[in-house]
Amino acid sequence: MTVSISLPLAHQTSAAAALYLQVQLAINTHDGQLIFTTLSNAEPTLMPALLRQLTLQERVLTWTFLSKVSPELAANLLDHYSNTEMVQLASALPDNCVNTLFPYLRSSDRRILLNDLPNKQQTKLQQAMPSTWKAAEEASLTYQAYTAAGICKNEVVKLSQHATVSQLSQFLHDDEQHYEYQEWRYVFLHDPDGRYLGGLKLKDVFNLPPDSLLQDYLDASLPVIKPDSDLQALRSQLNNTPHPVLPVVDSRGLQLGVVGFKQLNEALYRQSKQQLLEQSGVFGGDEFRTMPTLKRNIRRLAFLLPSVVLSYAAVSIIAQFESTIAQFALLAAILPLVANLSGAAGNQAVAISIRELAVGTISSKDWLYVLAKEIPIGMVNGVLIGAVLALLSYFTYGEEQLALPLLVAMAYMISSTLAVLIGGALPLLLAKLKLDPAMLSSPLLTTLTDAISFLSVLTLASMILL
Incomplete structure (x- = not known):
């Protein structure tokens, strides 16, 4: 070819x-x-x-x-x-x-x-x-991606409980075992049924007599990690041990592999990159322009088509105030201004909630705590930015309509405060419903903040300007 x-x-x-x-x-x-x-x-x-x-x-x-x-x-x-x-x-x-x-x-x-x-x-x-990997590999696949079992390294040195120093030396010189990614710092022992017994550092073995049994020198300070431990629990355990890697052992005693800061940091990076892509509307993992065009189109449409429906629902509110807009054409310039700024404030709250959920600072049950923390932020920023918008509106349109600056300030204060409350609580609600906060928060927040902004501006206009 x-x-x-x-x-x-x-x-x-x-x-x-x-x-x-x-x-x-x-x-x-x-x-x-x-x-x-x-x-x-x-x-x-x-x-x-x-x-x-x-x-x-x-x-x-x-x-x-x-x-x-x-x-x-x-x-x-x-x-x-x-x-x-x-x-x-x-x-x-x-x-x-x-x-x-x-x-x-x-x-x-x-x-x-x-x-x-x-x-x-x-x-x-x-x-x-290979049969030596099969049990550990298949067991690892039953756990979620961002757990200890999902990120652990399976290439470890495993020997029987009766192994001696000379047998370990022979194992290390066996060319078949010299894979580049092998974890060589520790040796792990298992009973005849494959159950984990313990481990010891390889460097502690070199000065022992050749016929010494390795099981007599197992390191009692080496803790084990549960396979379903999430990334934050794993980080906590690694921070509280002097060992660079820890064995991952399931309830049956089967060692799935080892995990250390290298695997943890790589997983945290992949997780944050995935969340960033999803927040930007790119689903299904990384996208490159070398990928088939049809596949890229389908992945992008998965975000854009629902956004069309949601955005149309928000814009339909404007149709209910057609007569108000007909009398005050300046409202057409005010609506996107308030909506965009409110959306920006809401996205800040979304980002903080997603981050705190990821690192375990909050859970889906802490919505009252989140709302209590966001209310003062939303109100203070709403008043300050609302005042700035009022001044700008006064110098731009004040001579034509003196009530317009007051309308802009009040509308932004209301919509901004509600936007940060929704933005802070929405990821928690999605997490409670077992949905992906990073994937769904952005389009839902955009729809809600647009609807609130349009409704607040047009309702206040009907009350103040008419």
């Missing part, structure tokens, strides 16, 4: 463009060794731009050929792609290629593939999984 050459991106250097042409040459000649040599010798700074420029067809061919020569390098290069792009690529690769790459992936990446690939591919991967 011959792949057509596409133009390099405008911001690429000549070195990056030359590297891209070398990769295309290797793809067109089906030369896996040349792909390996080109990518392994390339400047690391050029790699992200190069891999992102490859089309999906070029990516499939690159990873198909490279996995036959160096599956470890092929797995490592997947780190340059987002989770969405990695799943898209794995879905398009031949099954034997994915099976070859699977043992070399990080445990977090393996879980993503086992969760997001089509069912047929998931089944084949589970069948190809």
